Amino acid sequence: MTSATLAKKLKPLESPVDNELLRWLYLHLPPRPIKGRKMHHGYSEAVRILMRESGGLDAQNRTAVGQYLSAVIPFIEAYEKKAFPIGLATPEEVLGFLMEQHELSQYDLAKELGGQPVVSQILRGKRRLTREHIERLSKRFGVAPATFYPASTTI
Structure with a gap:
């Protein structure tokens, strides 16, 4: 046809x-x-x-x-x-996602998190976000601080 x-x-x-x-x-x-x-x-x-x-x-x-x-x-x-399957995301995965969405490098967050090596360690899961980190990141990205706290698997 x-x-x-x-x-x-x-x-x-x-x-x-x-x-x-x-x-x-x-x-x-x-x-x-x-x-x-x-x-x-x-x-x-x-x-x-x-x-x-x-x-x-x-x-x-x-x-x-x-x-x-x-x-x-x-x-x-x-x-x-x-x-982008939905599942429980770690704080590091959330940070990595937000960095990707905002087209940011580790160097762009270095000042807020204490240097590029610290950002690298956080993203690799070698170091945890502190309360101060979370406060700065939540302001930078305009999200609730709870966004960066580990998700609980219990209801």
């Missing part, structure tokens, strides 16, 4: 997109399964921008953004579930 034949058979099912913003989003960032980190980053960034900026849009474009997000977010969630 040729693509022209297939298009002819699908034509009666067509639902025209009457919103220019929605048409642009579907053309340039079509909802589809996410296959890698770069693609995940791109779609996640698009979602952040759309959510941040949609408040300033008229009602028709806000509706279009909502439709697009409802089509894209399930693909982002599916990728994250596979790529």
Whole structure:
């Protein structure tokens, strides 16, 4: 079957997109399964921008953004579930994750934690975060101090 034949058979099912913003989003960032980190980053960034900026849009474009997000977010969630399985994370893993998300090196945290060797030891699990470290890190990353305390396995 040729693509022209297939298009002819699908034509009666067509639902025209009457919103220019929605048409642009579907053309340039079509909802589809996410296959890698770069693609995940791109779609996640698009979602952040759309959510941040949609408040300033008229009602028709806000509706279009909502439709697009409802089509894209399930693909982002599916990728994250596979790529970042949820489990109990150690304080060191949490710190490493936050460093990666903020594109920070060990040297970027050296001043707050007492030097690059200390950061390295913490990330390798050779040294524990102190209360002072946790206070500084929670302020830097804008998270609750509890984020850096070991998770309890008991309920």
